[in-house]
Amino acid sequence: xxxxxxxxxxxxxxxAQKDFxxxxxxxxxxxxxxxxxxxxxxxSKESDPRGVLxxxxxxxxxxxxxxxxxxxxxxxxxxxYNKLYAAITCNEEWIGKIMEDLIDVDDFISNLWKVHxxxxxxxxxxxxxxxxxxSDYMAxxxxxxxxxxxxxxxxxxISSSFGGLSSLVASLHSELLDSPPGSPIAYPSHPLxxxxxxxxxxxxxxxxxGLATAHTAxxxxxxxxxxxxxxxxxxxxxxxxxxxxxxxxxxxxKVHKIPVFRLLSSxxxxxxxxPSSNPSRPLxxxxxxxxxxxxxxxxxxxRSFYTPTDYNSNRDWEARTHLERSAAIKCPTxxxxxxxxxxxxxxxxxxxxxDHLATFLADTDPALISRLRATF
Amino acid sequence: xxxxxxxxxxxxxxxAQKDFxxxxxxxxxxxxxxxxxxxxxxxSKESDPRGVLxxxxxxxxxxxxxxxxxxxxxxxxxxxYNKLYAAITCNEEWIGKIMEDLIDVDDFISNLWKVHxxxxxxxxxxxxxxxxxxSDYMAxxxxxxxxxxxxxxxxxxISSSFGGLSSLVASLHSELLDSPPGSPIAYPSHPLxxxxxxxxxxxxxxxxxGLATAHTAxxxxxxxxxxxxxxxxxxxxxxxxxxxxxxxxxxxxKVHKIPVFRLLSSxxxxxxxxPSSNPSRPLxxxxxxxxxxxxxxxxxxxRSFYTPTDYNSNRDWEARTHLERSAAIKCPTxxxxxxxxxxxxxxxxxxxxxDHLATFLADTDPALISRLRATF
Numbered sequence: 001x002x003x004x005x006x007x008x009x010x011x012x013x014x015x016a017q018k019d020f021x022x023x024x025x026x027x028x029x030x031x032x033x034x035x036x037x038x039x040x041x042x043x044s045k046e047s048d049p050r051g052v053l054x055x056x057x058x059x060x061x062x063x064x065x066x067x068x069x070x071x072x073x074x075x076x077x078x079x080x081y082n083k084l085y086a087a088i089t090c091n092e093e094w095i096g097k098i099m100e101d102l103i104d105v106d107d108f109i110s111n112l113w114k115v116h117x118x119x120x121x122x123x124x125x126x127x128x129x130x131x132x133x134x135s136d137y138m139a140x141x142x143x144x145x146x147x148x149x150x151x152x153x154x155x156x157x158i159s160s161s162f163g164g165l166s167s168l169v170a171s172l173h174s175e176l177l178d179s180p181p182g183s184p185i186a187y188p189s190h191p192l193x194x195x196x197x198x199x200x201x202x203x204x205x206x207x208x209x210g211l212a213t214a215h216t217a218x219x220x221x222x223x224x225x226x227x228x229x230x231x232x233x234x235x236x237x238x239x240x241x242x243x244x245x246x247x248x249x250x251x252x253x254k255v256h257k258i259p260v261f262r263l264l265s266s267x268x269x270x271x272x273x274x275p276s277s278n279p280s281r282p283l284x285x286x287x288x289x290x291x292x293x294x295x296x297x298x299x300x301x302x303r304s305f306y307t308p309t310d311y312n313s314n315r316d317w318e319a320r321t322h323l324e325r326s327a328a329i330k331c332p333t334x335x336x337x338x339x340x341x342x343x344x345x346x347x348x349x350x351x352x353x354x355d356h357l358a359t360f361l362a363d364t365d366p367a368l369i370s371r372l373r374a375t376f
Numbered sequence: 377x378x379x380x381x382x383x384x385x386x387x388x389x390x391x392a393q394k395d396f397x398x399x400x401x402x403x404x405x406x407x408x409x410x411x412x413x414x415x416x417x418x419x420s421k422e423s424d425p426r427g428v429l430x431x432x433x434x435x436x437x438x439x440x441x442x443x444x445x446x447x448x449x450x451x452x453x454x455x456x457y458n459k460l461y462a463a464i465t466c467n468e469e470w471i472g473k474i475m476e477d478l479i480d481v482d483d484f485i486s487n488l489w490k491v492h493x494x495x496x497x498x499x500x501x502x503x504x505x506x507x508x509x510x511s512d513y514m515a516x517x518x519x520x521x522x523x524x525x526x527x528x529x530x531x532x533x534i535s536s537s538f539g540g541l542s543s544l545v546a547s548l549h550s551e552l553l554d555s556p557p558g559s560p561i562a563y564p565s566h567p568l569x570x571x572x573x574x575x576x577x578x579x580x581x582x583x584x585x586g587l588a589t590a591h592t593a594x595x596x597x598x599x600x601x602x603x604x605x606x607x608x609x610x611x612x613x614x615x616x617x618x619x620x621x622x623x624x625x626x627x628x629x630k631v632h633k634i635p636v637f638r639l640l641s642s643x644x645x646x647x648x649x650x651p652s653s654n655p656s657r658p659l660x661x662x663x664x665x666x667x668x669x670x671x672x673x674x675x676x677x678x679r680s681f682y683t684p685t686d687y688n689s690n691r692d693w694e695a696r697t698h699l700e701r702s703a704a705i706k707c708p709t710x711x712x713x714x715x716x717x718x719x720x721x722x723x724x725x726x727x728x729x730x731d732h733l734a735t736f737l738a739d740t741d742p743a744l745i746s747r748l749r750a751t752f
Contacts, residue, residue: 019665020663020664030409033407035407181633183671253551258557259559288392
């Protein structure tokens with residue numbers, strides 16, 4: 001029974017329907033910035049030396065059905081997940097014990113842990129940190145039941161992407177479901193394809209609000225004289241998914257009126273500094289195109305430095321340490337990044353020994369903790 | 377004196393400034409749909425067989441200065457220009473006399489005139505027509521004066537383009553002038569480069585409002601039983617400037633809630649018909665991807681059929697006649713299109729013989745007519 005909705009979904013398309021849908025999706029994506037820079041295997045550097053081409057982000061023609069009960073459960077549990085990972089991030093001793101086992105076998109984890117230890121030795125200049133998390137799920141259909149279960153795939157604590165583009169995908173499918181207004185015919189008739197079937201997606205607004213909250217929490221410039229403040233997006237070279245990121249910076253600029261700059265992780269040491277004379281350790285950004293004006297960075301948003309290939313030399317580790325020891329609020333800190341590693345997810349899911357969930361979420365209704373545990 | 381502002385404008389850019397501006401403009405254009413499909417000379421059909429690539433529309437890095445007095449004068453005269461060309465459109469006899477001289481030497485004009493004569497013989501089914509005009513100017517700096525004068529280059533009565541993209545260009549330059557908020561540094565310092573220096577551009581809102589007004593003026597469906605109504609954009613094959621057009625259809629759909637369809641001019645006869653049994657001659661559109669639902673076209677917006685190369689065979693002229701004889705409101709009618717031909721501009725500008733301006737604008741303050749004449 002529960003599977004019947006999938007067996008005839010999505011509905012089949014005749015050539016005219018397919019042609020219309022594909023064309024409409026391509027045009028809509030381009031008109032609305034649901035875009036990526038094309039892969040080098042598709043458009044070579046030689047054929048587009050100035051990098052002026054873009055293409056639609058890959059999307060499904062139809063919205064993907066997902067059991068509403070699972071969706072509501074994921075939403076209901078998100079705040080608790082946020083609390084859990086915030087609590088883990090604040091427990092350096094607990095994280096340290098887990099990392100100890102990995103330090104000899106995993107260079108990446110080991111180096112991250114060393115960054116933390118080095119900054120800890122000097123003393124952190126910033127007690128606040130910002131987490132923008134993305135919890136990924138699948139709906140599990142047990143063979144013994146017709147009721148689908150929510151199962152977590154992974155929990156991301158750094159560079160959680162696609163908030164910007166997925167909001168646009170939701171808009172695209174919503175518009176198609178209601179197109180044209182009054183007489184929707186863009187999709188063929190199907191019980192699942194009704195106007196207003198797509199849940200609201202506020203990822204751009206809420207993720208940007210998180211960054212804006214950190215910006216405000218930083219408070220006034222710690223420099224003398226005071227400098228204008230900003231948020232710094234630290235990004236990878238040749239980022240293809242830039243428009244996902246720009247959706248957040250546009251919101252921060254337009255709605256929150258906060259200056260946002262983008263800086264390659266490889267150029268951090270060239271264009272930022274921490275004045276040695278200032279014990280508050282503010283992170284100062286000098287835009288290379290207007291070096292006479294200095295900005296104080298309230299919040300560093302990492303869209304790089306999340307994978308081993310983002311560290312090509314000791315200089316990159318030096319840059320990461322430089323950010324970590326600064327007064328800027330990091331999204332995320334090294335400890336917050338480590339809390340999202342697979343090994344932590346594994347320890348939390350282990351049923352033997354100490355009940356970590358109960359410890360980290362001591363003030364929480366045990367029934368709610370059970371629901372969270374059921375997603376493991 | 378008046379020229380000094382141009383001699384150091386735009387300000388020169390060092391490599392870091394140029395790199396930042398070019399990159400920012402390219403990314404902004406892609407994020408906001410300030411796009412065109414790439415030219416076949418840039419991206420061949422073979423290297424992008426599915427047509428998924430797009431590139432930024434060509435734009436200037438800096439806003440182009442234009443004398444404010446000339447700009448204000450052009451705005452002040454636009455309504456009078458609209459009235460003038462509406463009056464010409466309504467004077468078939470006057471247009472006919474001008475066209476007589478061209479019929480033997482200009483096949484295109486001759487064929488358009490024949491479409492009008494054929495429909496006139498049968499009798500027009502629609503008395504209303506819609507004009508969306510674009511009046512192009514340059515600022516003329518006479519050698520004898522320091523005061524620049526407004527001079528019209530041409531007046532467009534069909535397929536007046538770039539309302540959609542030029543609004544975005546205004547937004548782009550406005551944002552750059554104020555970027556980042558509070559400490560603008562995207563542009564180098566220059567007296568002309570100040571926040572809020574760009575006049576508001578409401579082309580998308582006003583052009584769409586024109587189409588929506590025509591849609592409403594058409595009134596109820598003339599079919600039995602009544603059909604849902606729509607606006608039809610008649611477009612060229614391989615249109616590169618599609619995002620300019622989609623800016624208008626998005627506004628019509630989102631704000632005015634009017635169904636909008638796009639149809640190639642070469643496919644008009646395949647997907648529209650006029651029921652021979654209905655003396656009101658409604659134009660019926662059958663979307664090829666949902667042929668069971670028929671829409672009645674209130675307004676035909678021509679973004680094709682404006683140039684001889686849009687007519688490849690008698691079938692295209694047949695399609696144009698088919699639209700013209702229907703009850704749909706045309707933007708523009710054949711007569712309205714002809715009123716925008718160069719020869720009409722030339723006759724209006726001729727100072728000898730009858731004063732056409734005074735005749736067409738009989739109820740207008742002569743001083744205002746003089747100002748309009750001064751732009752010739």
